Amino acid sequence: MQKRTYLICLVLLTLLAPRFAVHASSLGIEKNVVEYKLPNGMQWLLMRRAGAPVFAGVVQIRVGSIEEEAGRTGLAHMFEHMAFKGTDNIKPEEIWDAFVTNGASNLNAYTSKDTTAYHAKMPASKLPLWIYLNSEMIKHPTMMDFEKERDVVLEELVGKIENNPIRKMDADLLRTAFKESPYKWPTIGMKLDVANLKAKDLETFRKKYYVPERMTGAIVGDIDIERTKGLIFEYFGDMPRGKNPPEKFSAEPVQTEERKVRVHFDASPRLMLAFHKPTLPSPDDDVFDVISYILCYGENSRLNKELVYEKKMVQGVACDSSYPGARLDDLFVITTEPAKGFSYDEVTNVIVAELERLKTEPVTESELSKARNNAAKDFVFQMKGNEGIAQTLAFFQMVAGDWRYVTRHLDVINKVTAEDIIKTAKKYLNKENMTIAELVK
């Protein structure tokens, strides 16, 4: 659900130029983050910030729908629901209520292809409660009211996928683009799989993946660092280390011909073009971040200018350089909504022509400069609030293995040249590597 935010953030963070470095250091992120690792392997990132007496906290777990297998999907998301349904020590209705009555803001949890996260903002005096409740949810969940909650999840699935043209199209695009990768099934799971889920399957799944070494917590705000460490140790320190299972995923075979899927729904036109690409830390992944900006993100970016304002063929256009996740090789996706009177082929041809231009004509220094300026601004705003900092640090720690990925990444990005963009475009932005999804009535 919120993964895209991070991926957009990833895009922005990867567009950093020397000008950005000034801002990064002036924000004081690097020197103010305190790392704290429990003996059981759980990693915490803490940062004290002046301001209102509040904090933002998140616990990220390296378990997403890619940890599932075909025929048994939906486990990660279903557990996220059950985490709030009571523990050995707390009644089902007490957990959520305890957060809410104690002033939680933006209280939620989400599951993505790559991770599961539990997060909230709370008044500073409620820090011990936040840590305690999260520890209970993670350490001692029960499977109380499992069948009822499964019905709720099925309602969520029906609403989000069956009855939503955009989500249905996303799901069909992934199913077509990926043949072996676990990115091919929806995060929420296949309907039949979810309907057949059993409480004991969930418990087995949790025991396997909810181990401290796969967990990162982040707390940012009006906190006392040493006291926070003590609370973390008190509530999470007794978790057994367990055994971190090895990660082994089916490799996606190289795509050799253009694929197309027509998604049937009584809805207005929508077109997606997707290209396989490597994920971080591949240098090609960095180049795609820059390409995304030049094609889509700016007010006057290439596709916006040509398709929206000059040719008036589409209502809007967006690029995602890391879809649908970042732990495995993923996709570069261009999404657009063709205007009445323009066929999918006409719009596709204009986009493909722009992609061809990337292969032959170097991008201008002005385009690179605009990308850098906007990246600097977006980074500063992303890191402006407690929540943005906590979520970003935990996410990159989880996905890239080190939150400093952000700063290390600067040098890499600064070396991306117009020539790199030509090489990368030539390597990946080809018809035999392209999957097209079209929404048809």
Add this chain to the structure above:
Amino acid sequence: MNLMRRILISIFLLLPLSLHAGNRIAELSKAPARSFTPSAIKPVTLSNGMKCYLLEDKVIPTIQGLLIVKGGGVYADIKRSALASVMMQLIKEGGTIDKSPEKVREFLDEHAIDITFSATQESFEGAFAGLSKETDNILGIFFEMLFDPAFDNDILTVVKKRVVDGLKREMEVSGPIAHRNFRELVYGAESPWGVIPKPSGVKKVSKNDVGSFYNEFFSPDRMILAVAGDFNKAELIKKLEAFANKYPKRELPALSMPKVTATDSPKEKFISKKFTQSAIDIGHLGSTRDNTDKYALVLMNDILGGSSSFSNRLMDAVRVKGGLAYEVWSAYTFGPDGAPGIFQMHAKTRNQTTEKAIETIISELQKLHENGAIKEELKRVKTGILNNLVFEYETPFNIASSTARFAYFGYPENYIEIYKKAIERTTLDDVNKVAKKYLHPDKLKVVIVGQKK
């Protein structure tokens, strides 16, 4: 015997553990949210009449602003659908007298400036954000777009097509279809508060319509500006005064906000769509911001379905106990004098359980109306609201923009403190009285979008 002793010992061993854990939440909840009330921002009124709330924030090198203009979508001719939205998008994209639309886009890109313009029913709004070193460029382009719009005809075509397309796309998803039709049913199809914008009406909007509509509202003395960021307040005031000289106030006719004429009466509307899940909206008119019962109504709605708690009545009955829906909530909103807000209960459920979900929702409403709430419920929602109030002050921009919004609504500068005290002193009797007085289970409008089963 040994077995019985073993069981008893186990119970005794477990009991303290269980009590300890049960009490842990109560014990950890005791610490109250620390009181935090930043000093009120005194407004500065520029020579052109624009009222400004300015708050320095030296921590991060950014500048962020919100501008509220008196006006809004309800003032537009309902035959010129979405005129307010078209106008605001055109201010953003349609260029200025000195700069073509493309030049404006290029300027925003080059200096990494985010600017948006939008319309609500009872206001027009602009917002800007950027790095503080770009402050002069940000203010310059923002005021130029606001006061010298060119309303480029070619971009008008782009915007109208986008608005028409947006309306069509909105009506392809069950929730928005239900919400639009519910408002129409509550306020009436001819009321600007309830009318559903039609693509044919958008197509009629001309550059002349946009220009005339703009001229009814956009004078600086009808604007409130909030700015927070890394600036020196005295220097910023000087800069804003320079813009005030450039953009003086204009004499505009007095505004008269359209009143709501609808009254509550029961009515049902079924909209057949090939969805496997129905969207349901149930409710009636809400109330106005000047109602002294407002605070009791806020608490009452939280008990019914307005809080994010799983213990609110709708969530408990429909989702937790019924397993009927993932999404279920209620809202009770407050409008200006003469134009009450709306009371709305919403759920999405599979077509087969639509009737059951509606019955459950109405039954919960009736129970609250007839029997009222209990003190534990009131304590729970009250504590939640009071503990959460600190987030109104979470960032300097929150403080500045909230203060500007309160000023726009005519609230006093210390409105959060007034709100806090009013919530604290509201009693169970107050809540039960408003549940009786303002909830009308016999006058419900019901909208269902889905398939009949």
